Amino acid sequence: MQLLEHEAKSLAAAVGLPVPDGRVAGDPAEAEHVARELGGRVVVKAQVPAGERGKAGGVCTADDPTQASAAAAELLGRRVGRHVPTSVLVERHVPHVxxxxxxxxxxxxxxxxxxxxxxxxxxxxxxxxxxxxxxxxxxxxxxxxxxxxxxxxxxxxxxxxxxxxxxxxxxxxxxxxxxxxxxxxxxxxxxxxxxxxxxxxxxxxxxxDALTAPAADDPSARAAKEYGFDFVTLDPAARVGLVSTGAGGSLLLVDLLTGAGAPPINFCDIRSGGMRGSTDRLVCVLRELRRFDHLACLAVNVFAGITDITEFTRLLVRAVEIEPPTVPLIVRVEGNGAEDARRLLDAAGLTYVRSLEDLVDAVAATVRNEPAA
Known part of the structure; x- marks a missing residue:
């Protein structure tokens, strides 16, 4: 979903962002060579398209070239999150306050x-x-x-x-x-x-485009494309199914849930503005998420500036009747008509929260309390 760090830093440097001196290495010998060129303490970082590499053990510090070589050997031979790195970034360590x-x-x-x-x-x-x-x-x-x-x-x-x-x-x-x-x-x-x-x-x-290009081996993404929305499987072993709108907001929710210990199965941009009174997209995403064995909770996060959120909520209630969830479903709706939408959720017996922080907390608590499949 994201560029590798060294790719992102190359683009950052081109627009004037200050980044540490460093270079990519594909094996321990090259990492040792880069560390010797940089001199002093260095940081060795696994190059994988994922965040929170530090928590996953994907970042090491080295005091000399020999340690940098050993760090590279360790990182290149281990899984970091869902990825196995094929390269590392060796950078000069920056003392900071x-x-x-x-x-x-x-x-x-x-x-x-x-x-x-x-x-x-x-x-x-x-x-x-x-x-x-x-x-x-x-x-x-x-x-x-x-x-x-x-x-x-x-x-x-x-x-x-x-x-x-x-x-x-x-x-x-x-x-x-x-x-x-x-x-x-x-x-x-x-x-x-x-x-x-x-x-x-x-x-x-x-x-x-990284969020909207379905993988060739992702049947759920292909199904979503047929109905005009975006679905990308992130971690099939995760326990939270995501139904949301807006690429940026959806990505932020992915990060917040991951930080709360409840990483989502998928990225989803339902594109609520193009639903045009049809439940097809919602039924599709609910059906696809049921295919994941470890699903323990569904999180719905939709906001609208121009679109009437009440209409979306009517479609959600109808979709839930067509494709009833087998796990807890927690909804956050915000925007034009939100109070009427929440009354519809109440009438349908669906659980809702008002803020993004409450949604993250409620989903994380649900996952903790639901037994693993």
Whole structure:
């Protein structure tokens, strides 16, 4: 779903984002050679198209070339998440005094981009979404310095001197986001050195077409394409089935659920605006998700700015009657007509929550309480 880190960093450097010096290595001997060229302490990182590599054991530090070779040998011979790396990125270690979070993604509700800013970065940043400020970025203006300052207003731990350093970082991230037609550009962490310089230690870029191109061996994706929506199987052994709309918002929910210990089986963009009164897409996705043996919960997250969310909810209720779920279903609807939609959910006996954070918490709790298949 995303570019490899070294690919993303090459694009980032091209738009002026500061990244550590480094090079890709395909075997331990090459990793040793790169480490010797860089000199000093290095970081060796498995190159796989997935986040949270640190938690999965995909990142090692090495004090000398010999250790870098050994780290590469270990990483190239092990599974990192669902992937086995065929290369590693060897980078110069950057001493730092703090980490922050910067990202640009799609805001489906505002029909624009959104800047995400957090005073703290690293592997656990998504465990608490309330720590991240979200500021819409209108297409007409693009990202401007005041968007960064507005986001920083809700981050009292960010001093003004650091915000000034983050403005060009955010602007470059937005430029990369628009030029590459991405649904996500994430810099996490952005390292802050003792001298006050900032360096993007990790860069994630998810192009739009990466979310909409079905794998040849993914029957669920092919079925979804027949009905005009997007379904990508992420982890068939996971336990959460996802029904959502908007590529950026759906991707954000994937990350939030994964951070909460409830990674989803799939990515889904149901494209609610094109349903035109038909339950076909919803029935299709509910039917396809039932095929996964470990399914323990269904999460529905749909928002609409122009589309009447009440109409979507009527279709959801009807689809559930046609294809009744065999596991708990938790719904979050937001947008035009949301209160009427929630009354429909009440009448149908369907469980709903009001906020994205509540949805993530409820799904994670359900998965913990449901026995594994």
């Amino acid at each position: 703090r980490e922050v979070y910067v990202a640009v993604t799609v805001d489906g509700r505002a029909r624009s981009a959104a800047l995400l800013l957090g005073a703290h970065g690293g592997v656990d940043v998504e465990d608490d979404p309330s720590r991240i400020s979200v500021v819409p970025v209108p297409v007409a203006s693009g990202l401007r310095p005041w968007h960064v300052w507005n986001a920083a207003h809700d981050q009292p731990d960010l001093p003004a001197s650091l915000v000034e350093r983050l403005v060009p970082v955010a602007e470059a991230a937005y430029r990369l986001f628009t030029e590459r037609r991405a649904v996500l550009v994430e810099l996490n962490p952005v390292l802050v050195t003792e001298a006050g310089d900032v360096v993007a230690a990790d860069v994630r870029v998810v192009p739009e």
